[in-house]
Amino acid sequence: MAVELTRRNVLALGAAAMLPSIPAGPAGPRREHHRVVIVGSGYGGAIAAYRLAEAGVRSLVLERGRRWPVLPGGDTFPPFLAPDRRSSWFTPTPVYPGMPPVVYRPYAGLFERVRGDGMDVITGAGVGGLSLVDGVMLQPDGDVFSRVMPSGVDYQELADVHYPRVRARIGAQRIPDDVLANRRYAPTRLFLDQAARAGLPTARLDEACDWSVVRDELAGTAVPAASIGEYLTGINSGARTSVDRNYLAWAEASGLAEVRPLHVVTDIAAAAQGRYEIRARQITEDGVPVADLVLTADALILAAGSMGTTRLLVRARETGALPRLTDEIGRHWGNNGLRLYLRALIPSPTGPYQGGPTSVAITRWADPARAVTVEFGPAPFPVETHAMPLPGIGLCEPAGHFRYDPLTDDTRLTWPSTADAAAQAAIRDTLQTLVAGTPTPGPHPPATGIPVLDGLLSAAAAAPYGLLDMNALEPYTFHPLGGAVLDRACDLFGRVHDHPGLYVLDASLIPGSTAACNPALTVAALVERCLDTLIPTDAGTVF
Template structure:
């Protein structure tokens, strides 16, 4: 067995980084206090590693017909479809624009991260409970701490598609209907919009040769344990490009996906993220311009009916280059559940958009997320590959999904088997503006029912397989201290109409995970956010408003 430190093992055990984050990029919240770091050594270091992110971003015009805030799933769909309808669109993204390379390591390593990993933090305690430390820099993952929950989201051109682990799963109708309550028709979504989204994202099942390769030994063990407990693992669609994964397996490109790199990005394009589909096609129209490192601070409405966006342009180290305001005729909020909700709640509280209704800031949920660990289940392979192969569903109590996940950096025979758990938990939180702090706060009560439901499923698998729940005494069996799937805050049919038009404000739209009512029915939200955005923007374009 290869030698490794206990610290390295614990830091990598299912989550020193975000577990499959699928949220749209939260492009809109202000920088953390003290974000700037004018350290000349770090400047030299990151210029040498990724000089491309230092390119001067294009300047957004003082007035533009259409502004889209964010560049994650919903925002990218919106930008492309508006451009195809003949409109000029400016996309504002707080994060940098990162390149791809077949051999360079563009993004941080999951197990041993540096400043490229996280958005202006110097330390992070993931679900393992063991802190890791790194440079303060404008990395791709934002981790925001609230009472009872830590929220993980993208801060990068491409949003959550860069930092999630690729799962594209359509929910069961009964769960979808439970969540949306009839506001969105599942039959229409299943007939038209889910297939369109899946096709654009090129989702596909993991091929047999990849599944049976050495780096996916943990996936085969996961399925074996699930079957022993009486479950039937269901293969799931993934955004990963299996041809690139095969190139990794044969040594034709640098290993990335097969060595557990995903939560901070895949450098070689193995993950078919939004920069390779929706955003690439949007820019190819000649009508879409993406503006990286544009951090939106607030929004409002001018007396002439135009929308105002106050923003800062920053350098990768967080230094503010300029502060300005721009206007637009139509404003599409795609800054993710947190970013979009923060902008709207702040605008209502400060009087910038005083007529926003009482539903703004309500209906926020964690998608019932929790990290799940089993141990003493050795599998072959030096490390565990990132793409997820399968899921199981249990409906004996609260509906629970477990997805086959991975433990980044764990060596052979370490015996860690990770899962992402998601439940149909109706627990909801809300956002409020704290005047004293001049900040928007998320109040969330926690989700003990989720923990109990997931633990019951994991315990059945543990008992059937003769393994151990968690990694005692270091890693909990079920950890709900985080979510990689923040949803809600501007829920469709409440804060907006049934197609994302914000109530009371013509020309203002919500196009991202903020519109989802706190859950996507025990599955990863990325496919549903994309499909709903396709549905909504189609209706908006057809109606001309």
């Protein structure tokens, strides 16, 4: 039976309602069978493909986005303050907060903004997923970790085995002294100095970054990118050690993993003989449909991120495609307590083109109940602004949930605004302590010539303490967590309850918070931990 371009499938494509329809060929959709199908190529999908290949198991990886190879010309990724059609997933304007407005032809770009009730989520699209643009590898404190994760997950095992393994394989490193001493990193040193004066503990962060390439940028032998604050939308010099360049590349090199970009999964369902059916549409970078596919698999690994995986599962349960899925699917979601601030009126110069990527933070973890991390997020401001972006992460309640609406055939997130109130208070208190350490206000930010940026800087200068809560202007997060949580919707190793051969291996496993830290390292370490059990027990028996 052909896959039709129904409203259901259009909605599953995200904002792809502009994609034109093509009639199915006389033979209908292309049909294939695979031993393992992996949906998504970010941290979870890439690690799964590599570990399966290492064990001699073939897999097919379906990724909705395109490949983003770093090219010598240094123009793979779009500049943050000069966005173009590469910036967003099939919308005519940018969706990343703070980008200047511009209109362009829709494209298979980097970011999608998934609208929800009470919270929007910024997700990635591309081979490598969000690892293309976000590489902070921050390991949580054990006491804080134990407050948010199921008791069956042993923090010490992660600390001894899986966190170090991921850092080594991804090549996560802390900013070296010589790079930190460079004039481009003066605002990073300033942040550390101000935190020390305020009595706040700080740390250098492990970052998925090849700092030798950043040295080349500073020496003028590589395209300037990270060193001028251009890292939020990808690093054109090649300094980012994203998973398409390690785990996934190793899997493909083995000959046992096939990666298919621009394949949008629309539906999953039960198939005969205990297998799973996956329906997908292959598209061009402009969104033109190429082919419809109906795949069956002995094992299906969902690694499409919290939003992609959860929406597929909730929809499959509510439409009867996987009717035995537990009611725990679609629950225990959180925004990781993420809050983004813009600080203005800093007395000392903060510099134009602040060197990145994110490499230092305040780590206020002594009280596990109020643990908070505040990072310095360097920005590509074109002029001196006496300002710094300061993302904060605290602890939130996993109170978000997803509902399926049969009238619109849409699955939508609902988030209560009070669920991260404790995180907001802890972040605000830490920032006010930071500002109190440098009480003399600096000058009002000068005009940059970029209206959206000038508006934000003026609002920050007028805000109490010179701190603009950007999430008070519009609620959004870059850290979606939960929806198919360990020990609730899944067992402690990602097996979906009562569905042999169906696995979740991504941020959906985590109940709302990664213990006041960026999620990437913990997501990757959990996936490694799950596969340490799944491969020896399920490969050759379940699939």
